[in-house]
Amino acid sequence: xxxxxxxxxxxxxxxxxxxxxxxxxxASRRLGLTPQQAQLLCFTRHLRPSFGExxxxxxxxxxxxxxxxxxxxxxxxLTRQTDPHDRRVxxxxxxxxxxxxxxxxxxxxxxxxxxxxxxxxTAQRDExxxxxxxxxxxxxxxxx
Amino acid sequence: xxxxxxxxxxxxxxxxxxxxxxxxxxASRRLGLTPQQAQLLCFTRHLRPSFGExxxxxxxxxxxxxxxxxxxxxxxxLTRQTDPHDRRVxxxxxxxxxxxxxxxxxxxxxxxxxxxxxxxxTAQRDExxxxxxxxxxxxxxxxx
DNA sequence: TATTGTTATACTCTATAACTATA
DNA sequence: TATAGTTATAGAGTATAACAATA
Numbered sequence: 001x002x003x004x005x006x007x008x009x010x011x012x013x014x015x016x017x018x019x020x021x022x023x024x025x026x027a028s029r030r031l032g033l034t035p036q037q038a039q040l041l042c043f044t045r046h047l048r049p050s051f052g053e054x055x056x057x058x059x060x061x062x063x064x065x066x067x068x069x070x071x072x073x074x075x076x077x078l079t080r081q082t083d084p085h086d087r088r089v090x091x092x093x094x095x096x097x098x099x100x101x102x103x104x105x106x107x108x109x110x111x112x113x114x115x116x117x118x119x120x121x122t123a124q125r126d127e128x129x130x131x132x133x134x135x136x137x138x139x140x141x142x143x144x
Numbered sequence: 145x146x147x148x149x150x151x152x153x154x155x156x157x158x159x160x161x162x163x164x165x166x167x168x169x170x171a172s173r174r175l176g177l178t179p180q181q182a183q184l185l186c187f188t189r190h191l192r193p194s195f196g197e198x199x200x201x202x203x204x205x206x207x208x209x210x211x212x213x214x215x216x217x218x219x220x221x222l223t224r225q226t227d228p229h230d231r232r233v234x235x236x237x238x239x240x241x242x243x244x245x246x247x248x249x250x251x252x253x254x255x256x257x258x259x260x261x262x263x264x265x266t267a268q269r270d271e272x273x274x275x276x277x278x279x280x281x282x283x284x285x286x287x288x
Numbered sequence: 289t290a291t292t293g294t295t296a297t298a299c300t301c302t303a304t305a306a307c308t309a310t311a
Numbered sequence: 312t313a314t315a316g317t318t319a320t321a322g323a324g325t326a327t328a329a330c331a332a333t334a
Contacts, residue, residue, distance in 0.1 A: 178325085194315080195315070195316060195317095196315065196316085206315080206316070206317095207317075207318085209316085210316070210317060230314095231315095232314065232315045233315060234315075234316065
C-alpha cells in the first residue's frame with residue numbers, strides 16, 4: 001500500500017494539467033474557438049506547418065487536421081498553400097485576421113497567468129520557468 | 145515588439161500541457177479509454193463524486209457527465225447511487241473492475257513519468273514537485 | 289512503392305435549451 | 312422557487328480504412 005516515490009509528482013502533474021486545460025477552454029471559448037482550434041492557430045503563428053506536422057504537434061491523427069483546418073479556413077483565419085518543393089504537402093498560413101485572433105488568445109492566457117503569479121517574487125518565477133523547461137524536455141524524451 | 149515578462153512562462157506551460165496531453169492520450173487509448181473517461185475514473189477513485197462535482201473537476205458542462213458516466217457504466221466500470229441525504233444527487237462509485245482499470249492507467253502514467261525523470265537527482269525532483277504544487281494552487285486561484 | 293492529404297464512416301465529446309424529480 | 316440530473320439536438324473532435332495525387 002506504500003506509495004511509489006513518484007506518486008505525488010504524478011498527481012500534481014495531473015492537477016496542473018487540469019488547471020491549464022480549464023484556462024485554455026475558457027480563453028478559447030470567449031473568442032469563439034475550441035481549444036483545439038486555438039492551439040492549432042498558436043502552432044501556426046510562427047511556423048508554416050504542414051498537415052503532418054500539425055498532427056504531430058497536436059498529438060492527433062492527420063485526418064483530424066483536415067477538419068480543423070477546414071473550419072478555420074471557412075472562417076477566414078488561415079489559408080492552405082501547396083509546398084512548391086513537394087506538391088504532396090500543403091502548408092498552413094494565418095491570414096491577418098487569424099494572426100490578430102491568435103494574438104488575442106495568447107494575450108488572454110498571458111494576462112491571466114501574469115495575474116495568477118503576480119504575488120510570486122521574480123527569483124521564484126525564474127526557478128519555476130527553469131524547472132518547467134527541463135521537465136518538458138524530459139517528458140518529450142521518447143514518445144513511448 | 146518587446147516580449148512581456150511572462151511570455152516565456154506562457155510558452156513553456158503550453159509546451160508542458162501538450163506533452164502531458166500526449167502522455168494521457170496514449171495511456172488511455174491503450175486501455176480502450178478516452179482521455180476524458182480515464183480522468184473521470186481517476187477523480188472517482190478516492191471519492192464518490194456527484195455529477196456536478198465531476199463537471200467542476202473536468203471543467204465541462206454537467207450534461208456531458210451524463211454521457212460519460214453512461215458509457216463507463218455500460219462497460220461495467222462504475223455504478224450510479226442516489227445520495228440518501230439528498231435524493232436529487234447521484235454519486236458515482238467504481239466497480240472492482242473499474243478500480244482495477246483505473247489502477248492500471250495511473251500505474252502506466254507513473255511508470256512513464258518515472259522513466260522520464262530517472263536521470264533527475266532526488267533534490268531536483270523535490271524542488272520540481274514543490275514548485276508545481278505552488279504553481280497549481282496559484283493557477284486555481286479565482287476561476288476568472 | 290511510399291507518402292501526403294482527403295473522404296467516408298462511426299463514435300465520442302461538447303454546450304444550449306427544455307424537461308423531470310426532488311428540495 | 313431553486314437545484315440535480317436527464318433528454319434532445321446540433322456541432323465539433325477523434326480514429327480507422329480506403330482513396331487520389333505526387334514523389
